[in-house]
Amino acid sequence: MEAGISDEEILDKLRDVLRDTFEIDPARVTPGAHLFTDLELDSIDAVDLAIQVQEMTGMRIKPEDFKNVRTVGDVIATVHALLER
Template identity: 80%
Template structure:
């Protein structure tokens, strides 16, 4: 998957790409993923999975993610907001 560019990408586009990452990396059905979906309780991701997800987001954006950028991520919407903030830098 190629890195996304900041210009013209909507939060819906980010969500779409994130659903694909969750499907491809963790075999999660995209229909289970909404902005309100909790990564740990709803999708049963653990701390190792969170690291894998951060790496996937890094690959998606082409930007390095600092641990503090991802430490408060709990929901899919938090991931979208993190990607947005990386792209807006």
């Protein structure tokens, strides 16, 4: 992924990851969707998601980069931050 990627392109990739990894309907994956309450992920799933984002971006994610992530929009912002490093 490159730094100029749009929020919509990241969202599309996240929809694919969440569908393929957690069997979540892509229609449920919106920027405002809460990972734990709306998408029913747990802490182990969050680690798996962080690994998927790491693979998607090719950037190493430190635990503190991901600890405040609560919504799909937060994941999108984290991807942007990683790509801008």
